Amino acid sequence: MHLEKIRLFNFRNFKELEADFSKGLNIFFGDNAQGKTNLLEAIYFLCNLKPVRTNKEQHLIFFEEEKAYLKGVFSTFFGSVDREIWLNLGDKKKVRECGVEKKRFSELFWQIHAVFFSPDDLSLVKGKPSERRRFLDLIISRLRPKYGRYLAEYNRALFQRNILLKQLKHNRTLISALEVWDEQISELGTAILKTRMDFLEKLYPWVKKYYLYFSRDERQLELNYENTCFTEKILPDSFREAYALALRKSLPHDLESGFTQVGPHRDDLQFLLGGRDLRYFGSQGEQRTLCLSIKFAEMRMFFEVTGISPILLLDDALSELDKYRRKWILEENKEWQVFVTTSDISAIPDDILKKGSVFRIEAGTLGRWF
Ligand SMILES: Nc1ncnc2c1ncn2[C@@H]1O[C@H](COP(=O)(O)OP(=O)(O)OP(=O)(O)O)[C@@H](O)[C@H]1O
Structure with missing residues (x-):
């Protein structure tokens, strides 16, 4: 193309x-x-x-x-x-x-x-978590057509849940209405989580390979998905249950803030080089090389999945x-x-x-x- x-x-x-x-x-x-x-x-x-x-x-x-x-x-x-x-x-x-x-x-x-790289734009590494989620969502929507639908439906359900949380601050009698949104959110959120994690598992070897190629730095580079729903390693089959539990646990905070605190809309990516988090401790050069490597890995993933560059x-x-x-x-x-x-x-x-x-x-x- x-x-x-x-x-x-x-x-x-x-x-x-x-x-x-x-x-x-x-x-x-x-x-x-x-x-x-x-x-x-x-x-x-x-x-x-x-x-x-x-x-x-x-x-x-x-x-x-x-x-x-x-x-x-x-x-x-x-x-x-x-x-x-x-x-x-x-x-x-x-x-x-x-x-x-x-x-x-x-x-x-x-x-x-298209994949864009500018050495001045390190927001993918240094910027807010929303920048990294935006990166993931754009490329995954391209490669997995269902993902865009999950995201749109998830965001709609989340929006409704947040409106309800705000109403509940003044009127607790509506609390049972949360159930229907929690049900939808945990189902769609689980689908989003699984797709993101699966995508990252495939992206990671390419990021590592390009980072080594561009930097010649032999230290171990790790890419982790920072999940707000559960931190311990659990099998994908248990995601939905763990997600629903996380929503229940966070309800007091959600009611207090009027906002859903856990879920893919709050998750982030973590990059560790030699065990240190590059978002906070990386030099400009390391962050730049990481951005470039992620962009090349994106190119490569797109090519692997679609056969198109x-x-x-x-x-x-x-x-x-x-x-x-x-x-x-x-x-x-x-x-x-x-x-x-x-x-x-x-x-x-x-x-x-x-x-x-x-x-x-x-x-x-x-x-x-x-
Ligand atoms: N909406 C706009 N309408 C008209 N001009 C704009 C608009 N947005 C940006 N510009 C102008 O476009 C000019 C060129 O910007 P651009 O960033 O493309 O430059 P560049 O050639 O890449 O420069 P550099 O080498 O400094 O990065 C700037 O002077 C900027 O003010």
């Missing part, structure tokens, strides 16, 4: 843009603040329907404008797929694929996926790597479509430059360099 063409209108600092890309390596270079990251974000948004640097989609619309439009034409195993997105201030985005409006993420063509977006990441690893990313991964940004074109050897398409970005305009 690769992105053949892009068309943008009023997206970030691009008033209008149209470009054709190469199947392999594409390099965007230019001075600071010209639009290199914005263009990667446009590609990411087209693929994953989420912005990279903000939670607010309105931020993607050109300053002072009300609408933005993006179109991507993807070449896939099943032929050409075009995806269009309309953003409107004060309204929900509209998405169309091959001319048909799509209401849900799960209805979109599953092969299209996602699009790799590397924002100013080359300076982080020595020449062998740089060469490995840019040259040896022939099955990936890669978009790379750099403000220093001389960091890329001539022989590699010649193999890719090189574009210069200047004040929101894109020109083909060669």
Whole structure:
């Protein structure tokens, strides 16, 4: 799968843009603040329907404008797929694929996926637990279509339970109504937990392998799922029972706070290097290498499960790597479509430059360099 063409209108600092890309390596270079990251974000948004640097989609619309439009034409195993997105201030985005409006993420063509890495963005490791859950939920929804449904239903039931908890603060006669939500939540929550843990078990060997490759650090890297429902190791068959028990135990706190304190919406990921938690004790370099390794593991997992390589977006990441690893990313991964940004074109050897398409970005305009 690769992105053949892009068309943008009023997206970030691009008033209008149209470009054709190469199947392999594409390099965007230019001075600071010209639009290199914005263009990667446009590609990411087209693929994953989420912005990279903000939670607010309105931020993607050109300053002072009300609408933005993006179109991507993807070449896939099943032929050409075009995806269009309309953003409107004060309204929900509209998405169309091959001319048909799509209401849900799960209805979109599953092969299209992008992985973004920027050395400045360490939120996956350093950020709030919600950032790590967001990462897990996005990739798992892509690979296991049922997971998106579990999540949506879980969030609906959780929302209702939380409303009820707030009402119970003033009126305890409604307490029996909790049962129905607890029943649903423990069933859906168990499905989410099992899927996440199973996914992490498969992701972990790749993260470990890439971490060793990029860092050459021989210390043991561990990836643990921090579960708010039960901490001791229990068999998956007992998850549901343990989950229901955890909900019952946490009821006094839930009633006090008006919020459900346990469940996948509160869980986290833990990364240990030589027994120390990298979220709190890792150096910037270790955290960066871990992020990069997780992103490569994500690429690899997607490939293992679907047989399709996602699009790799590397924002100013080359300076982080020595020449062998740089060469490995840019040259040896022939099955990936890669978009790379750099403000220093001389960091890329001539022989590699010649193999890719090189574009210069200047004040929101894109020109083909060669
Ligand atoms: N919604 C928007 N409308 C118009 N311009 C925007 C919008 N959002 C961001 N910008 C502008 O886009 C410009 C380019 O940003 P971008 O992050 O893409 O630069 P860059 O080329 O990656 O720079 P650097 O090399 O410094 O990372 C910035 O000056 C920013 O203010």
